[in-house]
Amino acid sequence: MPPFVTVAAYAPPGAGMLAAGIAAEVFDARGPGLPAFDFALCTDRPGPVRTDTGLPLVAEHGLDRLAAADLVITLPWADFRTPPGPAVLDALAAARERGALLAGHCVGAFALAAAGLLDGRRATTHWRFAALLAERYPAVTVEPEALYIDEGQVITGAGAAAGFDLCLHLLRREYGAAAANTIARDLVLPSHRDGGQAQYLATPVPQDCQDERLAEVLDWARAHLHEPMPVAELARRALMSRRSFARRFAAATGTTPHAWVLGLRVSRAEELLETTELPVDEVARLVGFGSAAVLRAQFVRRRGVPPRSYRRSFTRLPRPGATA
CATH class of the missing domain: 1.10.10.60 (Homeodomain-like)
Known part of the structure; x- marks a missing residue:
């Protein structure tokens, strides 16, 4: 049996349009060699769902689909400070008891926390609301800087476009790198970003000729993985000192060259x-x-x-x- 086939993204009123699109892009993709997922958007009552942009989405499925899916993704929503209703929390708990994977994207983690599914676990969310999550749910160990945190059956991720990292990590974990890399290439995304990588960069990277040199070095590294790649060699190719290169690299990528x-x-x-x-x-x-x-x-x-x-x-x- 495949690791998971049916995927349900829960979209409450005020759901994030970007988040819904991310889940659909990854788990409703079609193509040679890609897993054939049965993806559905579900909500409390099937029908139009207002999104955070004001544009409506149509969710054709209710909470029965949520409780029966192999993978449940709780999308962020505008009124996340108010916990979902008892029926939603029961459906999430039923999915967990049945052995489903549960993923909270951005402030979608608040829904999992409200259902008690993050108690005793590490979790992350959008960095702007991490302190609130920790205050509301003290049984959860909140790590605000992580892109995503994998606790086995329950995975949480950071805000906005980090939903791609969360979904691609799940795909990579359960179906392997080739499937995740194929979708990442189609979406023109990095094939993999480690979950411990910083959510955001403290200062933007200036747009100048050094940025172009850094991009060229990264492309060269991808094409020459078989060669020795000390930081000093990467810095030389970027025409920078080793210290300047390491500092600029961290600013651009959130991690170290090594x-x-x-x-x-x-x-x-x-x-x-x-x-x-x-x-x-x-x-x-x-x-x-x-x-x-x-x-x-x-x-x-x-x-x-x-x-x-x-x-x-x-x-x-x-x-x-x-x-x-």
């Missing part, structure tokens, strides 16, 4: 493991880890499983003896 390169290498290794029969040693060489032992250590630390186990779970190649 962490960014490691994440890129693991992501590329995932895709090669899923879509090729290359030996693990060769995968390690192609992504710049040098040996299967180093690749294995990074995989276990970052993905929780060794490369061969990952390949068995997510390979997109035909199984031996399988028929077309």
Whole structure:
């Protein structure tokens, strides 16, 4: 059985139009090699739903679909300071008891918290409302800087466009990197941003010639993962000192050059493991880890499983003896 097939996005009155669009873009996508999800927008009573933009959405399903879905996404809504009604909270609890995955996008985390589903867990939300979430629900450990936090059955994410990171992480976790990367490419998005990455940057990156050089270096790094990539070499290519490069890199990406390169290498290794029969040693060489032992250590630390186990779970190649 696939990890999850039916996806229900809960849209209360005042739901975020952007958030609804993000969920639909990821889980209603169609194309070769992509999972075939049964995506539905649901609300308390089927029909038109006013959004935060004033434009209506049509939700064809009610709370019965919410309680029965494999994945439930609680969308942000304008009146999130008022908890959802008992019927919604019961439907969320029923989904949890049945083993469904639950994801709270932005202030959609407040709905999960109101249902008691975040008690004893770490969670995040839009940084602007993290203190309110912590004050309202002291049993929740709120981490305001994270893009998303994966607690197994329950996942929460930051505001606005970070919903893409949340949804792509879920897709990557359950269906593998190739599916997530395919959708990310179609949407012209980064294939993966780590959940611990900062939600926002304290100062914007000035638009000048150094930005162009930084972008060129990032493109070069993506195309040369098999080569050694010390920070000093990246700084040299950007025509900056190592210290200036590290500072500017952090301002532009919210992370360090070393962490960014490691994440890129693991992501590329995932895709090669899923879509090729290359030996693990060769995968390690192609992504710049040098040996299967180093690749294995990074995989276990970052993905929780060794490369061969990952390949068995997510390979997109035909199984031996399988028929077309």
